[in-house]
Amino acid sequence: MRRRSVLLAVPALLLTAAGCGSKDDKSDAASSPSGSPSGSSAPSGSPSATPGTKIVGGPVPEITAGSAFNQKPTIAKGAGTPAKDLAVKTVIPGSGPTIASGDYVQVNYVGQVYDTAKVFDTSFGRGPYTNVIGQGKVIPGWDRGLVGQKVKSRVELAIPPALGYGSAGNSQAGIKGTDTLVFVIDVLQRFNGKSSATGAAVPQKDASLPKVGTNTDGKAPSIDVPKGAKGKAPTKLVSEYILEGDGAVVKATDNLLLQYKGVLWDTGKEFDSTYGRGELAAFPLAQLIKGWQQGLAGKKVGSRVMLVTPPDVAYGNKANNGIPANSTLVFTLDILALL
Structure with missing residues (x-):
């Protein structure tokens, strides 16, 4: 049976003009069974139709x-x-x-x-x-x-x-x-929108990389790009644990539930954040920008991960919703669950 979509509209992170994945509705994870509680359509007696259900x-x-x-x-x-x-x-x-x-x-x-x-x-x-x-x-x-x-x-x-x-x-x-x-x-x-990763903090020893906050209070962690870093951005993808969880290992085919924040390497300016919207992001990893696909696969649920994505694994030479062309991006992502 067809299942309800887990894909949420995420302004900056769909591969289309709106961000890193597709706007089209996609099915739940393939492992979701035909008799699972997600239905093909809201039957009669759906919440919208029966707000006073006894x-x-x-x-x-x-x-x-x-x-x-x-x-x-x-x-x-x-x-x-x-x-x-x-x-x-x-x-x-x-x-x-x-x-x-x-x-x-x-x-x-x-x-x-x-x-x-x-x-x-x-x-x-x-x-x-x-x-x-x-x-x-x-x-x-x-x-x-x-x-x-x-x-x-x-x-x-x-x-x-x-x-x-x-x-x-x-x-x-x-x-x-x-x-x-x-x-x-x-x-x-x-x-919910106040959830954070639950993993153990991992030392951040590389002074050439941004430092990410380790708070677990549901508030957006800080991202501090090294001073004078303009023009010194990594040319290859960086994927590092900030908090290392002990959950399942993310596969390329998984659907993820995430908190995240993204800033520009050159200016540190935030261009997107689930924290600012007060809602989580849920989408198939396979539909996100290459830097996310490559940087999150193999990481563990319950973790906070920092990604530094050069243009070739982000948006390349095209500007996108406040992201200039040829931008290196820095993300902090909390992997809350698999869907």
């Missing part, structure tokens, strides 16, 4: 095994008639921050059909799933059921058809238009 406490099926947080659960078949409204049960209360609409959440989950206990999808064993919540990018039952929950919570949802895949169902996943869906969701992390 939430009830049950019934939800019993979890019969795997009861610990982030342990794959086994879920019994539903007993009796499922609720016509969204049923939400917080199985394990979390101690982390509260999820708000517009936050990205990273979760592990199991999804099955209420009446039959047929499992149609799970992230356990495949790797966590990350997407934005409350914005119509996932099925409405997730949008409604996860907003207000806390990180480190286990939440069980029984989602009626109108808040799942609608009357059409999802034939590829074996979901009929009359099926109530059951999800057990472990909320691992939350990301």
Whole structure:
């Protein structure tokens, strides 16, 4: 099935006139399964159509095994008639921050059909799933059921058809238009415009390179280009850890969730920043400028990376949205998650 795009409009970083990637909508990561909570279109009962969705406490099926947080659960078949409204049960209360609409959440989950206990999808064993919540990018039952929950919570949802895949169902996943869906969701992390990388600081010993701030308070890190550096910019790509994380290694085919800031080497002038917009950037690495593709592949999630991109791996001899032709650019990028 077609999936919702994770690509956000990023003014300076699309390869088109607007920046480093394409403006066209692209699919989610290829590993996202056909029965995943991202739908091909917002079914009837989408958040925009039902702002007053009623939430009830049950019934939800019993979890019969795997009861610990982030342990794959086994879920019994539903007993009796499922609720016509969204049923939400917080199985394990979390101690982390509260999820708000517009936050990205990273979760592990199991999804099955209420009446039959047929499992149609799970992230356990495949790797966590990350997407934005409350914005119509996932099925409405997730949008409604996860907003207000806390990180480190286990939440069980029984989602009626109108808040799942609608009357059409999802034939590829074996979901009929009359099926109530059951999800057990472990909320691992939350990301928003105040998120930062979490890695350990790496010494910055090369005086000929810019120095980047190591703050992890969600504010934009400083980028200090060496004084008198005009005309002495590196002629080859520089990619250095500022904070080194311990997450998965980025592949060229990955979709990334990032905080970033970019300045001109010659002047130190900022030309783009997610911090200034108060929102994260999410896009396929393969659609970004060559300096990002080459400089981020092989780096670890949870890291802050400094890139110095000469013109041949940036925008070359063309000016672009406040970036003069033949500019060397300096970026600080926090790799928050894979999508």
